[in-house]
Amino acid sequence: VQGSPRGVDVVAFDGDDTLWHSEHLFTEAQARMAELLAPYVERDELEARLRETERANLPLFGFGVKGFTLSLIEAAIDLSGGAIPARDIGELVALGKSMLDHPVELLDGAAEAVEALADHHPLVLVTKGDLVHQESKIARSGLAARFARIEIVTNKDAATYRRIIAATGTSPERFVMVGNSLKSEIEPVLAVGGHAIHVPYEHVSHHEHVADLTALQGRYHEVASLREVPAVVAQIAARSIDR
Ligand SMILES: [Mg+2]
Numbered sequence: 722v723q724g725s726p727r728g729v730d731v732v733a734f735d736g737d738d739t740l741w742h743s744e745h746l747f748t749e750a751q752a753r754m755a756e757l758l759a760p761y762v763e764r765d766e767l768e769a770r771l772r773e774t775e776r777a778n779l780p781l782f783g784f785g786v787k788g789f790t791l792s793l794i795e796a797a798i799d800l801s802g803g804a805i806p807a808r809d810i811g812e813l814v815a816l817g818k819s820m821l822d823h824p825v826e827l828l829d830g831a832a833e834a835v836e837a838l839a840d841h842h843p844l845v846l847v848t849k850g851d852l853v854h855q856e857s858k859i860a861r862s863g864l865a866a867r868f869a870r871i872e873i874v875t876n877k878d879a880a881t882y883r884r885i886i887a888a889t890g891t892s893p894e895r896f897v898m899v900g901n902s903l904k905s906e907i908e909p910v911l912a913v914g915g916h917a918i919h920v921p922y923e924h925v926s927h928h929e930h931v932a933d934l935t936a937l938q939g940r941y942h943e944v945a946s947l948r949e950v951p952a953v954v955a956q957i958a959a960r961s962i963d964r
Contacts, residue, residue: 728961729916730891732838732954735877735900736848736855738922739947740831741862746820747789753816754793757809761801771796783875785851790817821854825861830948835867837951843869845889847898849877849905877905879912886915894961897954899947911940916957918950919943 737743751771755764762770774796775789782788793813797805838844846868848855855873859865870889874881886896893914900906901922910917917940939960942953 728958730895731889732842733845733898738901742826786820834947834950839867845870847872879909
């Protein structure tokens with residue numbers, strides 16, 4: 722990746738719930754599962770058990786829709802004491818498949834932000850989940866050609882970002898990550914010395930928070946919309962040349 726003469730070399734984006742909608746599919750699948758299991762269990766207990774099952778399965782399945790679907794099935798069997806009919810299991814499988822081939826819906830301003838930034842910076846897409854599903858979403862997003870590099874990763878931790886920053890030939894202080902998740906895109910990037918722009922998503926499923934914002938020396942930025950991202954990147958770039 723060729724470096725830019727300005728203070729920012731590389732701008733990286735998360736995919737799910739940053740460039741395209743994703744979380745609502747999980748929420749809707751869970752609501753349908755709750756209907757199927759209404760004869761056996763209360764909604765609250767179902768949600769708690771499903772979260773627990775997903776967490777326990779994460780080391781085996783990794784993140785993504787396929788693992789989520791298997792966890793739906795496992796939790797449905799457990800919560801119904803084995804009584805759930807095969808046709809309902811079949812419906813959970815169909816639900817998982819419909820999540821996998823659901824149309825990719827870009828967030829407002831995603832195409833414009835990517836277009837605007839691609840003129841000035843090499844862009845990297847850093848996304849996590851099932852390889853086939855992520856590849857298919859990237860292809861269907863219409864944005865693939867704008868990215869100099871696409872990274873589909875298992876974990877979004879500091880080591881992952883260190884590797885990506887090194888692979889693009891830049892240094893952390895000239896790297897900007899844009900994402901909706903504080904845990905996956907903001908905290909680990911700040912931890913390795915990069916800049917992070919948080920674009921919170923409307924359907925955040927659990928509360929997250931950044932540990933110590935005061936210690937970050939202006940490397941943490943929050944915007945309400947992707948439309949603001951190009952201007953924030955320009956500010957970061959301008960500030961780092963002044964230094
Ligand atoms: Mg995301």
